Amino acid sequence: MKFNYINIITLLFFGTVLLSSCYKDDSNTNIETINKVELSDPKTASQIIIYQGDSLKLKPTLSQSMAQNIENLEFTWLLYNNNGAVSLAAPRDEIAKTYELKIVVKPDVFTLGEPFIVRLKATDKQTGVSSYLNYNVMVGNKYAIGWLVLEDKAGKGDLSFIFTDYNAEHGIYNDRNTAAIIGPRKLEISPFPVTDDISATGKRLYILADQGSQEYNYLTMIKKFDYSFLFFSTPAVINPTVMTWTSQYTYSGVRSPALGVAINDGKLHSNLVGGFPGVKKWGDIALNPQGNRNYSLAPFAVGGETFPAIVYDNIDKRFYRIQAYNPTPVAGTLEAFPAGASTGVSSVFDMNNVGMTMLFQDSADVINDYNAIMRDSGNQPYLLRYKTKNTTAAPVITLAKTAINAPGILNFSAAAGSTSTPHIYYGTGNALFRYETSSNAVVETYNFPAGENITSIKYAKYFIDKTGAKLAVATWNGTVGKVYFFSINTVGAIGTYTNMVTGFNKIIDIAYKY
Structure with missing residues (x-):
């Protein structure tokens, strides 16, 4: 009896299951249809080049499988660096919460020259389902090629830029910097990249002024360093006239720096690039051959293959070549030229004994040759021409001395x-x-x-x-x-x-x- 009872119970259970499996399930008629959101924009097919200071405006096409208000969607714009050298764990910055994006490209967010992904995320608030759209954005430099102009606005400096089509943009310094340039004097731009281990290798841009002389990012023209930071020891008097880099050699058509030359308050500070690791800054005041600082340099510095850097002293009225490093003090020194560098012919001159005041100096029409406009004690102008490269056969670098006939x-x-x-x-x-x-x-x-x-x-x-x-x-x-x-x-x-x-x-x- 017990055995039969268990069998009956088992048969009843399987019978119930069988009948259940044969019942028609109409529950799918109650499933809710999900809204499908799609984003598209032809701009995603190529890279977008945008410049700092401009507005990045993006408006993708939005479609929904169900007719419902856009207010039912939540939008988030994310920005992250797409440089392969950057870790995938790099932060993603939220830059907007709107359907259409309009944002000013600022250097504190968009790094010049870097590729970025700008991603739009659209989320249905009811279902939590999201759709994505990626834009490839590159921050370009519209100030790469053209004429940089330093202006004086009631004693304060500003920069303008003249593009190659001769259109101009004004006020670009004040748009990027808060520190005022007091008493603007001069622009200094290196035509070749410099490695000083203070910042990335590249061209250097300096603005010299009565106060607040500084180094600026060559690409963005944003302040990098105060003038005093560029020296191992801050000069007691800040009165800059030259901050430049001379070139000694050209490799594969590219010039390279040989020596940094800063003239401040008429005194020389040098900077030896390359050759050793570590930060390179301008050293202490250089001494003249007499071992003192009793000299005043004209605001010009040139260099070449034989003599990396040459300057002129308007007190002793002579040229000096620069020895880049001297252990005592830790600075460069002003050195006399070898006796064989000057000719004894009276129509030329002695580099160590010119006897005139330098007014101007610039490159000549022959590589390594320079023209200097001088004034003698009787106010007669002279043109002195010399070169910064010699040969073993012809060590003389003085070329000409001419009384100028120019009103x-x-x-x-x-x-x-x-x-x-x-x-x-x-x-x-x-x-x-x-x-x-x-x-x-x-x-x-x-x-x-x-x-x-x-x-x-x-x-x-x-x-x-x-x-x-x-x-x-x-x-x-x-x-x-x-x-x-x-x-x-x-x-x-x-x-x-x-x-x-x-x-x-x-x-x-x-x-x-x-």
């Missing part, structure tokens, strides 16, 4: 040397002169409108628009600053200007940035 050259307001033809361009008042060093005469003059006086001149041998050499001349009429561009032909002629850009304050200096 107003002792009172020039700006000047620039041509590296293509034997000319020096200089300005006096509103007149631009082309002085020919080979014939010792002014061969051309161009006059700007009355009262429009020349404040800066710069020469560029190669220009990005492939139209040949350019001469940039800045003027100031007391109200507005202008920059005139002249296309210089193969014989150095000025002609008439081809382009003019206006809207500046008083222009202190111009530099071609490339």
Whole structure:
């Protein structure tokens, strides 16, 4: 009886299961349809190039499988670096919570030259299901090539930029920096990358001023370091006139730095790049051959293959070559030239005993040659020409000494040397002169409108628009600053200007940035 009872119970259980499996399940008629969100934008097919200071605006196409309000969706825009060298664990920054993105590209978020992913996440609030759309964004540098302009705005400096199409953008310094430039003096740009282990290898940009002279990022023009930080020991008096890098050699067509030269308050500070690890800064004040600091250097420094750096002392009225390092003190030294570097011919000169005051110096039309405009005790201007490279067979580097025949050259307001033809361009008042060093005469003059006086001149041998050499001349009429561009032909002629850009304050200096 017990056995039969258990069997009956078992049969009843399986019968119930069988009947249940045969019952038609209509429960799927109660499943809720899920809203499907899709995002698309043709811009995702290529990289978006955006510049710092501009607005990044993105508006993708949104579609939903169900008709419902956009308010039922939650939007999140994320930003993260897409550089392969950066860890995948790098932070993802939330930059917006809107459907359409509009954000100013600022350097504290968007690093210049870096690739980024800008990701939109759209989430249905009811279901929690999300859709994604990725944009590839590269932060470009629109200030890579063109003319950088240093201006004086009531005693404070600012920067403008003239693009290769001769359009200008003003106020770019104040847009990027909070520290004011008090008493702007000069732009210093290295034409080659420098390795000093203070920051990444690259070109260097310095703005010299009465106060607050600083180093700036070459790409972004954002302040990097105070002037005093660039020295191992801060100078007691900050009065900068030169902060540059000279080049001694060219490797595979690329120039490399040999020596850093800073002239502050007329005194030399040197910086030896390469050769040893660690941070390289400018050293203490260099001593002259007499072992003292009784000298005052003209605001010019040049260098070449034989002599990496050469400067001129307007007290002892002579040239010095720079010895980059001396253990006592830890600084470079000013050294006399070897006796064989100067010729005994009276028509040339002695590098160690010139006897005149240097007014101007710039590159000549021969590589490693330089032209210097000097003034003797009787106010007679002279042109001295020398080279920074010699050979064993011909160690003499002095080339020429000529009494200059050029009106107003002792009172020039700006000047620039041509590296293509034997000319020096200089300005006096509103007149631009082309002085020919080979014939010792002014061969051309161009006059700007009355009262429009020349404040800066710069020469560029190669220009990005492939139209040949350019001469940039800045003027100031007391109200507005202008920059005139002249296309210089193969014989150095000025002609008439081809382009003019206006809207500046008083222009202190111009530099071609490339």
